Amino acid sequence: MSVLYTSDPVRGETWAATFAEHAPDVPFHVGLEGVDLAQVEYLVAWRVDPALLARLPRLKVLFSVGAGVDQLGLAALPPQLPIVRMIESGIITGMAEYLALAVLMLHRQVPEYLAQQARREWRPHSVVPAARRRVGIMGLGVLGEAALRQLAPFGFALRGWSRSPHALEGVQGFHGAAQLPAFLAGCDILACLLPLTDDTRGLLDARLFAALPRGACVVNAARGGLLREHDLLAALDSGQLSAAVLDVTDPEPLPVASALWNHPKVILTPHVAAETRPGTAALAVIENIRRHGRGEPLHGLIDRGQGY
Ligand code: NAP
Ligand code: GLV
Numbered sequence: 001m002s003v004l005y006t007s008d009p010v011r012g013e014t015w016a017a018t019f020a021e022h023a024p025d026v027p028f029h030v031g032l033e034g035v036d037l038a039q040v041e042y043l044v045a046w047r048v049d050p051a052l053l054a055r056l057p058r059l060k061v062l063f064s065v066g067a068g069v070d071q072l073g074l075a076a077l078p079p080q081l082p083i084v085r086m087i088e089s090g091i092i093t094g095m096a097e098y099l100a101l102a103v104l105m106l107h108r109q110v111p112e113y114l115a116q117q118a119r120r121e122w123r124p125h126s127v128v129p130a131a132r133r134r135v136g137i138m139g140l141g142v143l144g145e146a147a148l149r150q151l152a153p154f155g156f157a158l159r160g161w162s163r164s165p166h167a168l169e170g171v172q173g174f175h176g177a178a179q180l181p182a183f184l185a186g187c188d189i190l191a192c193l194l195p196l197t198d199d200t201r202g203l204l205d206a207r208l209f210a211a212l213p214r215g216a217c218v219v220n221a222a223r224g225g226l227l228r229e230h231d232l233l234a235a236l237d238s239g240q241l242s243a244a245v246l247d248v249t250d251p252e253p254l255p256v257a258s259a260l261w262n263h264p265k266v267i268l269t270p271h272v273a274a275e276t277r278p279g280t281a282a283l284a285v286i287e288n289i290r291r292h293g294r295g296e297p298l299h300g301l302i303d304r305g306q307g308y
Contacts, residue, residue, distance in 0.1 A: 018282035090277025098273035099147035136187035195308035196223035224250030
């Protein structure tokens with residue numbers, strides 16, 4: 001039995017060191033060189049070449065190095081192969097920090113002040129109290145919940161939307177397509193932490209932006225494919241939206257010709273909101289391998305039917 005890791009080789013060194021320390025009985029390989037593929041039972045990857053899977057006859061579980069699994073190309077993977085998303089503290093704290101940063105920047109009108117600074121314009125705007133700022137998170141999973149916990153002490157009026165009902169203290173909950181309009185109508189700042197699936201692709205479009213209060217702001221820290229760039233630009237230019245903070249785009253890297261780069265109402269970061277921390281990620285995979293060996297349910301096993 002062995003584990004094959006095919007993601008970033010530099011971070012792979014920390015993965016290998018963590019396996020050596022905490023699971024010395026589990027052979028761990030970074031990259032394909034010299035690996036007996038017939039012995040590989042667990043694969044850890046960001047993207048997967050289906051041709052590689054065909055060479056792994058004993059593969060039992062595919063672990064994503066990220067919280068998201070869309071980049072694995074689920075449709076091309078064997079339907080019975082268990083796929084596990086990454087749940088580890090580095091991603092969770094990273095995303096909670098990023099959401100706090102993005103929401104506070106929008107709450108305190110930083111995009112507008114940056115545009116004024118570029119024009120050498122000294123013009124204060126009145127501050128809206130946090131309690132009067134309605135912040136909504138789409139996606140109440142591991143990361144959505146962590147973001148809400150991080151935002152709560154600022155005193156924002158918090159709301160959240162998910163597929164199934166969630167009862168979170170201090171958060172007004174909405175779920176399902178039927179409650180989406182009511183959720184959106186009360187979001188001055190909307191942040192997306194949904195997985196990219198057949199149901200969510202392109203959800204952040206002109207129709208959704210029109211359902212937000214005029215002048216609302218948007219954060220996308222999930223996947224670029226959730227948002228229609230052209231619709232976002234139109235909503236920003238019409239004033240329906242005031243500003244956007246985007247950590248993800250479609251495609252990535254963002255093409256140099258994209259109008260997002262120079263848009264005065266857009267703040268861009270290059271998919272850095274929450275990076276997998278190799279040490280804690282390796283511990284999470286070790287724990288799941290142990291669980292698998294004992295026949296226990298895996299943490300973060302995705303539902304192939306739902307795609308997340
Ligand atoms: P998760 O725990 O699986 O949570 C997903 C949430 O989305 C759940 O609350 C789920 O609802 C909701 N959801 C899924 N489909 C929906 C639909 N059709 N309608 C309404 N709600 C829906 O995922 P996570 O760990 O929080 O991660 C979320 C995403 O963040 C990842 O998939 C990844 O794409 C992205 N991400 C980005 C970065 C970055 O650096 N930018 C880093 C890490 C992750 P239920 O609770 O009802 O199931
Ligand atoms: C990063 O985007 C992740 O899915 O962890």
